[in-house]
Amino acid sequence: MFSLLILHCMTLFLCLNVTVEPGQDAILPCEAPDSKAVIVVEWRKTDLGQEYVLQYRDEQMDPFFQHPSFRNRVDLQDRQMKAGDVSLVLKNVTTNDTGTYQCRVQNEGSLDRNIINTVILNVSASAGCLQRKTLTSHFLLLQLEHIKNF
Numbered sequence: 001m002f003s004l005l006i007l008h009c010m011t012l013f014l015c016l017n018v019t020v021e022p023g024q025d026a027i028l029p030c031e032a033p034d035s036k037a038v039i040v041v042e043w044r045k046t047d048l049g050q051e052y053v054l055q056y057r058d059e060q061m062d063p064f065f066q067h068p069s070f071r072n073r074v075d076l077q078d079r080q081m082k083a084g085d086v087s088l089v090l091k092n093v094t095t096n097d098t099g100t101y102q103c104r105v106q107n108e109g110s111l112d113r114n115i116i117n118t119v120i121l122n123v124s125a126s127a128g129c130l131q132r133k134t135l136t137s138h139f140l141l142l143q144l145e146h147i148k149n150f
């Protein structure tokens, strides 16, 4: 199901929405075509100009032009990049992390960094509220069933 979503998004060359609560970790999905070796992965947030969220090259993190707000908070989900998985893990999100993120990849033998996909991150305190509400109403229904049975 999840990979279907990613596939769909890649085909359309756009978006994926991720909604989390402040303090949670967010995973921003990105899947590079795995036909060629990936030599650079670059994640940017569109409102941050030239400073990036994460740059991974020569099999290590490059902190030089990283925006300070992401220092020690980001990693690749899989540094081996198995099956082209270059998803970003963003730890302990704040509402300030809300925004549009772009995933770019440079393949071996290429000079270009191509945009693979764009992820819209929404950090909202009401993200988990929806889940809790659903749970609560299930619980109430169970209680009602219980009462009726008496």
Ligand SMILES: *[C@@H]1O[C@H](CO)[C@@H](O)[C@H](O)[C@H]1NC(C)=O
Pocket: 023, 092, 094
């Ligand atoms: C998460 O970030 C907040 C500030 O935004 C900080 O107070 C808290 O200690 C951090 N938690 C962890 C587990 O790093």
Ligand SMILES: *[C@@H]1O[C@H](CO)[C@@H](O)[C@H](O)[C@H]1NC(C)=O
Pocket: 094, 095, 096
């Ligand atoms: C969000 O950004 C603003 C402006 O840079 C800053 O003043 C504020 O402390 C930040 N809030 C969090 C939760 O990091």
Ligand SMILES: *[C@@H]1O[C@H](CO)[C@@H](O)[C@H](O)[C@H]1NC(C)=O
Pocket: 019, 122, 123, 124, 126, 127, 130
């Ligand atoms: C962010 O998520 C919350 C909770 O799901 C929703 O109410 C809100 O409209 C979303 N905001 C944006 C900009 O999508």
